[in-house]
Amino acid sequence: WQFASNRIFRPLGIDGVSFGAVTCLFKDREGGLWVGTEENGLFEVSRKRISTLTTKEGLAGDEVWSVCAAKDGSAWVATASGVSHLMDGKVQNFTEKDGLQSPVARCVCQDVNGRIWVGYVNCGKGPTGIAFYNDGQFVPVPARGRYFGDELSTVVPGPDGVLWLSEGSGFGICRDGSLSLVGTDKWPESRFLFFDHLGNPWASGTNLWTRRNGELLHFGVSTGIGPGLHGVMHEDESGSLWLASSDEGVVRFRDGHFKAVTTANGLVSNLTLCLLEDDFGRYWFNSHNGIFWAHKRDLNAVADGQQTLLNCVRYGIEDGLLNTEGNGGNQPNAAKMRDGSLWFPMAKGVAVVDPRECQWDDLPAPVVLQEVRANGRSVVNNFPRFDPRKPFLDPGHLTEFTGISKKQTEIIIPPGGGRSLSIRFAAGTFAAPDRPGFRYRMADRDASWTDTGSQRFVELEDLPPGHYRFQVTAANCYGVWNTVPAEIDFYLAPFFYQTWSFYGFCGLVFASAFGGLQGYRARLNRRITRLEQEAALGRERSRIARDLHDDIGASLTQIAMASELARAHLAEGDAGEKDIEKEIEKLSRLARGAVENMSQIIWSTNPKFDTLAGLTAYMREYAAKSFPDSVEVRFEAPDWEEIHVSSEFRGNLFYFVKEALANALKHSSASLVFIQLAGDSAIFQMSITDNGKGFTKNERMLTSTGLDSMKKRALDLHGECEIVSEPGRGTAIRISVPLREHILRPAGSAKR
Secondary structure, X not given: OEEOOOOOEEOOXXXXXXXXXXXEEEEOOOOOEEEEEOOOOEEEEOOXXXXXXXXXXOOOOOOEEEEEEOOOOOEEEEEOOEEEEEEOOEEEXXXXXXXXXXXXXXXEEEOOOOOEEEEEOOOOOOOEEEEEEEOOEEEEOOEOOOOEOOOOOEEXXXXXXXXXXXXXXXXXXXXXXXXXXXXXXXXXXXEEEEEOOOOOEXXXXXXXXXXXXXXXXXXXXXXXXXXXXXXXXXXXXXXXXEEEEOOOOEEEEEOOEEEEEOHHHOOOOOOOOEEEEOOOOEEEEEEXXXXXXXXXXXXXXXXXXXXXXXXXXXXXXXXOOOOOOEOOOXXXXXXXXXXXXXXXXXXXXXXXXXXXXXXXXXXXXXXXXXXXXXXXXXXXXXXXXXOOOOOOOOHHXXXXXXXXXXXXXXXXXXXXXXXXXXXXXXXXXXXXXXXXXXXXXEOOOOOOOEEEEOOOEEEEEXXXXXXXXXXXXXXXXXXXXXXXXXXXXXXXXXXXXHOHHHHHHHHHHHHHHHHHHHHHHHHHHHHHHXXXXXXXXXXXXXXHHHHHHHHXXXXXXXXXXXXXXXXXXXXXXXXXXXXXXXXXXXXXXXXXXHHHHXXXXXXXXXXXXXXXXXXXHHHHHHHHHHOOOOOEEEEEOOEOOOOEEOHHHHHHHHHHHHHHHHHHHHHHOOOEEEEEEEEOOOEEEEEEEEOOOOOOHHHHHHOHHHHHHHHHHXXXXXXEEEEEEOOOOOEEEEEEEEOHHHEEEOOOOOEO
């Protein structure tokens, strides 16, 4: 038998099961009652935390909106089908036949004189108003002015005996049995009303208002309150006000500032419908997600910024609720009875909670690691073991049970033995053992926890070798997490090819191979450079030989032929003195030409003159003395920076200019020759133009030998040559050569 709160005994048992003779009783840490019997074994009896009263228990209706705790210890319940009065286990219902003008009761309260008041709405069928209870009947109070609408939400007694009412846009008052309206200028946008310990009224809705010394004070978003709907529900011992909220959880108002505690801090729901304080320092909330509570010290610590998370204990259908949707938006809402029990209006019935039975519900469930299996082989086994040689009832029959809630010695798993790890764990709780939740992580590796729900094992695949610390924690059936996880250290030994020594050996081999490859590449590059130098030297020798053959050889041949002709004339004796002078002058001119050609060849191979500026100066000098005074020679070139070029470039380019100027002198009959140089360290460009007579296609064929020679020299320099000429419009010869491959040392760009 159990002694109930209404001073009667009631039998305690399990449906369909008889205890028989009871020999002992024990209450565990979670409030579960263990019953030892003489013949029927051991029983565990756990009561549901919440009992729900509905029409089956005699209420007027299942849709409950307001509960009032009367001074005599009884309870008044406002439902959508009438008002119920519960006292000493009996229920009395009141409807329209008992004086109510509408059965849809939204609010019920008791004033300072002990009178019970009910606020009701007619849902468009008639007036909305209030009535008071008198000698078994409810007496309606007539209203002066307009009637309230269908949104009557508050019926609150003031400390002076005046009854306050609200429909959401303003307040009405009932004084001396007469109902009247209060202007919205005095209480704008107000829905709920509360009187603090000093008797000051507080009105709330989307904002918070109060009156002090006749002055209306407003607290809005600027002081931290959000834009949702709020209701002042409770004043604590420090004078702080706590507000239920439509979307900000619970809001504390202290020293002119608001601070919300929300789901981000661990609250079950951001929608709270009411707030009650029990006798054990806990705040209870109703919501659309069940009933839950949190310690007042934790709520204050979060509001003060001393901590960010708190534990909430939630009760749902599995704990006795018929549904999880609470009813709110009106005042009074829930109520704390004289015996300490808490009554909450729900969409189906009124939920009754005895906080004394819930004192252990925030105890976290101890979590134990049961077994670790590596590749199917058990490496840690903490299941209970029994000695079959001893009687079962002998305590020594249980030889070992080491559920580990503390870290144990690190386990070493050999190479390849941990490709598949299976870790089993459990929560030490008998309160709804099918409802705890688990989450795990690898400490120092995982930033967050991984939830497994109610699954009591985890499979870990293909973990790399290394040291690991596996941690697992559990939540009890009410969602309270254990802050001290069970943990185990293990070491997955690597294969030899996964060790640092192997990595170092591979790195050494790679470095050696890379060094050998680099050495081979360096030797190959040196060989290529030597071959390129030999090829360049061969090309230079070929060019010098060609120039010697073309220029010096031709000049010497002409000298030899002129000498033979002069000797023949002297031998025959038919040459006069003047003829001999002509022959000697011709030989002298040919000799000077040979000397000049030799000087040009020597200049093109001399490294002292390998700059682009030197080449420009030499071409300028040669062009100036190549034409008679009747021909104007213009030469324009940039102020080259110190750019050193190869002898091949200087030789080919000079002979290109020499050939072009020779053609202009012999064939153009020009009075002006313009030589223009341009470019930078990347490209060299030159144009030679004259204002001569030009030439036709047929005439061009007559001089094609010289033109082809210029094109060949441009190709030898990997450049391009363009020759443009029209009769009567002169001739233009342009050459463009990439300069980078002919530069001996890097240099900057040219400046004009």
